[in-house]
Amino acid sequence: MSAVPAAGPLPVVDLSDVVDGSTAAGLRIVAVRRPNVPLVQLRLRVPLGGVAARDNPAIRLLPKTLLAGTGGRSASEVAADLQALGMLVGVGASVDGLAMSAGVPTSVLPEALAQMADVIAHPAFPRSQVAGERERVVQEILQEAADPTAIATRGLDARLFPRHPYADPLPSPSAIRRTGSARLSRFHAERVVPSGSVLVAVGDVEPGMLTGLVEELFAGWHGASGGGGVLGEPDAPPPSSGIVLLDRPGAVQSNVRIGTRCPGRDAPAFPALLLASTILGGYFTSRLVDNLRERHGYTYSPHAGIDERRLAAAFAVRAEVGTEVTAAALAEIHYELGRMATTEVTPTELDEARRYLGGVLSMAAATQAGLAGLFAGFLSQGLEPRYLEHLLAQLEEVDAPAVAAAAARFLGPAVMTTVVVGDAAAVAPALEPLGAVTVVSQPS
Amino acid sequence: MATIEQATLDNGLRVLVAPDPSSPVAAVAVLYDVGFRSEPEGSTGFAHLFEHLMFQGSEHLPKGDFGRLIQGNGGVFNGFTRPDATAFFEQVPSSALELALFCEADRMRAPRITEETLANQIDVVKEEIRVNVLNQPYGGFPWLEDLPPLMFRTFANAHNGYGSFEDLDAASLEDVQGFFDAYYAPANAVLSVAGGVDPEQVLLLAERHFGPVAPRAVPERPSFAEPMADGERRHSRVDELAPLPAVALGYRVPDPVGDARRYFATVLLVGLLAGGPASRLFDRLVRRDKIAADVGAIWGGLDSAWYSRDPNYVALIAHYPDEELTETIISAVDAELASIAAGTDAAALAPVLAQAASAHWMALDSKYNLAVQAAFFAQQRGDPQLAFELVDRLTEASALVPEVAASWFRPDRRTVCTLVPGAGS
Numbered sequence: 088m089s090a091v092p093a094a095g096p097l098p099v100v101d102l103s104d105v106v107d108g109s110t111a112a113g114l115r116i117v118a119v120r121r122p123n124v125p126l127v128q129l130r131l132r133v134p135l136g137g138v139a140a141r142d143n144p145a146i147r148l149l150p151k152t153l154l155a156g157t158g159g160r161s162a163s164e165v166a167a168d169l170q171a172l173g174m175l176v177g178v179g180a181s182v183d184g185l186a187m188s189a190g191v192p193t194s195v196l197p198e199a200l201a202q203m204a205d206v207i208a209h210p211a212f213p214r215s216q217v218a219g220e221r222e223r224v225v226q227e228i229l230q231e232a233a234d235p236t237a238i239a240t241r242g243l244d245a246r247l248f249p250r251h252p253y254a255d256p257l258p259s260p261s262a263i264r265r266t267g268s269a270r271l272s273r274f275h276a277e278r279v280v281p282s283g284s285v286l287v288a289v290g291d292v293e294p295g296m297l298t299g300l301v302e303e304l305f306a307g308w309h310g311a312s313g314g315g316g317v318l319g320e321p322d323a324p325p326p327s328s329g330i331v332l333l334d335r336p337g338a339v340q341s342n343v344r345i346g347t348r349c350p351g352r353d354a355p356a357f358p359a360l361l362l363a364s365t366i367l368g369g370y371f372t373s374r375l376v377d378n379l380r381e382r383h384g385y386t387y388s389p390h391a392g393i394d395e396r397r398l399a400a401a402f403a404v405r406a407e408v409g410t411e412v413t414a415a416a417l418a419e420i421h422y423e424l425g426r427m428a429t430t431e432v433t434p435t436e437l438d439e440a441r442r443y444l445g446g447v448l449s450m451a452a453a454t455q456a457g458l459a460g461l462f463a464g465f466l467s468q469g470l471e472p473r474y475l476e477h478l479l480a481q482l483e484e485v486d487a488p489a490v491a492a493a494a495a496r497f498l499g500p501a502v503m504t505t506v507v508v509g510d511a512a513a514v515a516p517a518l519e520p521l522g523a524v525t526v527v528s529q530p531s
Numbered sequence: 532m533a534t535i536e537q538a539t540l541d542n543g544l545r546v547l548v549a550p551d552p553s554s555p556v557a558a559v560a561v562l563y564d565v566g567f568r569s570e571p572e573g574s575t576g577f578a579h580l581f582e583h584l585m586f587q588g589s590e591h592l593p594k595g596d597f598g599r600l601i602q603g604n605g606g607v608f609n610g611f612t613r614p615d616a617t618a619f620f621e622q623v624p625s626s627a628l629e630l631a632l633f634c635e636a637d638r639m640r641a642p643r644i645t646e647e648t649l650a651n652q653i654d655v656v657k658e659e660i661r662v663n664v665l666n667q668p669y670g671g672f673p674w675l676e677d678l679p680p681l682m683f684r685t686f687a688n689a690h691n692g693y694g695s696f697e698d699l700d701a702a703s704l705e706d707v708q709g710f711f712d713a714y715y716a717p718a719n720a721v722l723s724v725a726g727g728v729d730p731e732q733v734l735l736l737a738e739r740h741f742g743p744v745a746p747r748a749v750p751e752r753p754s755f756a757e758p759m760a761d762g763e764r765r766h767s768r769v770d771e772l773a774p775l776p777a778v779a780l781g782y783r784v785p786d787p788v789g790d791a792r793r794y795f796a797t798v799l800l801v802g803l804l805a806g807g808p809a810s811r812l813f814d815r816l817v818r819r820d821k822i823a824a825d826v827g828a829i830w831g832g833l834d835s836a837w838y839s840r841d842p843n844y845v846a847l848i849a850h851y852p853d854e855e856l857t858e859t860i861i862s863a864v865d866a867e868l869a870s871i872a873a874g875t876d877a878a879a880l881a882p883v884l885a886q887a888a889s890a891h892w893m894a895l896d897s898k899y900n901l902a903v904q905a906a907f908f909a910q911q912r913g914d915p916q917l918a919f920e921l922v923d924r925l926t927e928a929s930a931l932v933p934e935v936a937a938s939w940f941r942p943d944r945r946t947v948c949t950l951v952p953g954a955g956s
Contacts, residue, residue, distance in 0.1 A: 091600065094627035094629075094630045095623075098625070123554075163818060166809040169678060169809065170807070172888070175889050219818065219821040220850065223825070230668065233954050234668060235666060236662075338666060339665050356664060371602060372603060381595065384650075386658050387655055402714065407658070432727070435603075442603055442605045443603060446623070446624050447607060450622060453556050455893075456897075500811070
């Protein structure tokens, strides 16, 4: 009764039945039949072109106002119509694009697609609703400004993507309040166009039938491609040393972010880097969790991962640590980064991380929503629909020297930018031996 | 419709299997019939701390091996603690089913918890409380220390389930052993398996790995029932980290099991009132009157209406820009409740049910959700099949929605907690 049972092979991911097409207007359609349950998961991704920092308020407002009424219907009517069909709808936006998701019953698929087409093609941005949504966004901004984890993430992004929209500073309430219906209508007309956009459909549907329906129901969505130009690639950030300490007086924890720009999925080194990042802090069985949580009890849920944007990627370690152990935790993170960058991982560590990634990805691909999300994420980064199979094969090829090489190049402490949000009076003296500390006061 | 197979081992462990031959995934959940309602005075937070300790090693799996085996074979795992239950689960490739069962059985039979791992996990839990509550704007509002002490009188129902640091620090290995002996008996648990598995094979493997766990007496579950508070209760506190006010209106709800039809009607009512952008309160407060930023609901079982037995509650929550609007918001809630109580026909509930059906199917597509849901329904009501029949039961309860609104959601039966922003804005 003591022998641990062996596990067998991972599920095979087979995407050979994915259908990849496009409408006459240039909307790409990626569809696959997975009749697990009687739903279809739809994901629409619209790149927004060459946005600049001044577009930040419009990007914030667009997902909130897109459902605020169309040519023929009020905001309440749109909400009621979506609900009556049993649609589960979400809308979000970032510098990289607008994202609409909908889980819809197969039995009402044509009606649901017509709803999506109407809100994406014909939003009316009624003045009264836009005014209300502006105030909601202002409140959301005030809440984000008070959230220490959000402050820390923005603090690191600002330093990894200087002078680029990816830095994504919080817009001021007055900038939000200056953004009106006319501005949103113009932004929508220029940027929310079918060409370059992609609609993913995964579920209880024949791809051929879906493509026909989309061609017909999205026919009213027009627009030239490239309105607003192309977003430029972010410059490399200047070399960074020392510790940026964003002061949050009285904080009982410090929010630590240590990161660097790194290669994205199109780079040859990416699979090895992904495995290095996973072994370092990508899952519970990682070195950072073992060290910071399971040995020292400094933090609840430390993590290392790669944040991929369309035009750039960044690696980051994050850990929310007790105020009194901030410096000790930072020293342990530096140690683990240095160990990754200077010594090889063990064959067991590599095999476990590889199987973990393979298992998690293949299990995600086994649900409608999971597979739709994977497709949407990869396609909006410019990758092909069958990229997942490619990645799984790539991961099989990586050996320990390749992981060490990627870690040496991209994960060493020397290339990292460090941001800490915490009580400067309490943590700065202890941090000084680890690097020059620059204290930044937070706006109150 | 899929059928859930059920069996009981000689040691009393109940076993459920929800097979789906098309799935490459096996989800395993073990649900113990103990939550934070059962922790004694002076031991607040102990049930949750114990959940952490169950990951610290067992007879054949030294600390760290559990995670390495599950994740290193392509799986994920976690656990969570609720008022009446502590859940542990793995989702793994089907080929790792036996491994997951072995790991769960080993810690059900012989967890290995030391002074060192206890001290370590007390530190980890404190950081969990700091990140989710103490260092977070709106942390714990209103479910941790706002509503329960006002809605309930007994320690079991009223106390903070995350625990005080003082109580966590006082936890000893004797407490750990006592809690394990009392509550982690096989007959006090449900093992639930869903996904690409063969029911006969699951029962065979369950027998092989859990069969040797010695039977132990199961504690009589005490009644946690207590009478409704008399009249409305109100409470306000300052959150130094929050930039905007918030209000929570808590209502006791019918017994989820003993008064099941009214409870299903309550779930529908809350969907109609506060379930997303088409709900009555969102339409009125956010879209029409523009006096709230958002409106939502939270249950006594936290993230689900199905994770708590009686006594249970639901709270309607709104965030808004100005404290002066508090009474206006409360009046609007009363007006919508009165309108629903005055008459709500099937047509008004059909959209709520349509969305509930989509959410239900989406949940069933996740084998982890299915395994956990079936385990809760088996534990609470001996009816795991409800995991597949939820939408039918909700539909059948439609006619009771006005009555529930009228009798349970009255101003004199509610508890109002307001959060006053202390952060400069």
